[in-house]
Amino acid sequence: IKLHSINTLDMLLIAVSIITSSYYIYLFFMNQGNTWKYKLTLCVFIITIISLIIRLIYVNKSINNSHNTETVVDLRDLYEGKIKKTDRLVILEDQAVNYDL
Structure with missing residues (x-):
């Protein structure tokens, strides 16, 4: 996690975000907008995106420090x-x- 480059955690977060967004769209088109699956998928997607943003900020900050x-x-x-x-x-x-x- 402390590496400045892309690691397994980053690839896992991207894979989870793609899978959850695809499943979220599938549930939307199947008219299951009020089910627990729909809400859980949305929560997991939001948590994943927030984690990716935090990771991106960390990597950019460490890259800028290492250039000095x-x-x-x-x-x-x-x-x-x-x-x-x-x-x-x-x-x-x-x-x-x-x-x-």
Whole structure:
């Protein structure tokens, strides 16, 4: 859940929202608008949409925060100790350079 990218929870929420909306439309066209199934489907759909919106806000907020810090570093900077201490994942850049460690 703490990952910034799409994960299984996001896919599950989208699947539940599609299924509940389809079933809600089916119940509407079958004239079952006053049944408990109709009301339960509407409640589940609303809860799912609210959860998706909260998740979208969380992902956008964390993506905006991660753009401020640079996590891609060169191996020479790591070797020389120029990297600040961070709790984030550090990715080493792989490119051809003219120096040799």
